[in-house]
Amino acid sequence: MGDREYRPSLTALLRDSMHTRTLTATDADLATAGDLLRAGRLVAFPTETVYGLGANALDPEAVRGVFEVKERPADNPLIVHLPDLDGLERLVREVTPLAGRIAAEFWPGPLTMVLEARPEVPKVTTGGLTTVAVRVPDHPVAIALLRMAAVPVAAPSANRSGRPSPTTAAHVMADLAGRIDAVVDGGRCVFGIESTVVDVRGEHPVVLREGAVTREDLGVVEQRAGASDIDASPGTRHRHYQPSCRVEIAPAGTAAATAAGLAGEGVSVGLLATCEPPPDVAGLGRFDHAGELAALLYAAFRDGEEAGLDVIVVEAVPDVGVGRAVMDRLRRASA
Helix, strand or coil, X not given: CCCCCXXXXXXXXXXXXXXXXXXXXXXXXXXXXXXXXXXXXXXXXXCCCCCEEEEECCCHHHHHHHHHHHCCCCCCCCEEECCCHHHHHHCECCCCHHHHHHHHHHCCCCEEEEEEECCCCCHHHXXXXXXXXXXXXXXXXXXXXXXXXXXXXXXXXXXXXXXXXXXXXXXXXXXXXXXXXXXXXXXXXXXCCCCXXXXXXCCCCEEEECCCCCHHHHCCCCCCCCHHHHCCCCCCCCCCCCCCCEEEEECCCCHHHHHXXXXXXXXXXXXXXXXXXXXXXXXXXXXXXXXXXXXXXXXXXXXXXHCCCCXXXXXXXXXXXXXXXXXXXXXXXXX
């Protein structure tokens, strides 16, 4: 929320008194979740990246509810989720040749494509832009739910705006219990960071947000996106990923010493690194490479909060491949 005072609308106030149901991945529960989405209600669900907060993307009132309960800035566009490629033409003016090639290679998967939106897509869903962000998630529970819902589902991360994204149903409940209708518990998310967002309107892909699909995977040699291009991507213009405790990035090989130094000063500190924590430092996870750090990152932030830590020290990873996406999240969290 930053420093602004949040004044909830009547819809949000009503949701504050709501009981949020936890549903399972059974056919019966997924059918219930699909019914809720078609009825304009809000349902959180797992994807391979993070949990999303879903609403019928073509129902402006339902989408406005997403912004209200997340306290999300209205100019931050949402990603629309589909069960397969067949629904894309319903949302975009043109499936460009580049979009077709990238979808064939990376869908289902952690990649979002930005294309020109059809007029039927509400402006609240696109953040007031002429473009829409769309993806097909690679998660069996998400795919089954989207088929049950039979509507395109707009779904940003299922957390309060600015907070670490949720990678378990418990994380969703910690932020949004009583504010949404249901959460489908599909276990822990595999990738742990948000999807890559790529502008595919031209002849060459332009990466707008780093994610699990890397520039190297896409064959992007150089980044040509300008500020106006970045605005077309969710999750790039506002404060994101920040826990209540301070996050400090330590260069490779120095994280343990940094954490130990803080602990010696009487600071309550946790460590997420390639090594075991020194004495008086809480261990928040150990990783061997950037992909493992990505899967641990947001859960470690939330664990540090629950432990009442003052500082979380995270060891930096090389700023290439998936590491580029992880370092992007870390820099935003530590800003």
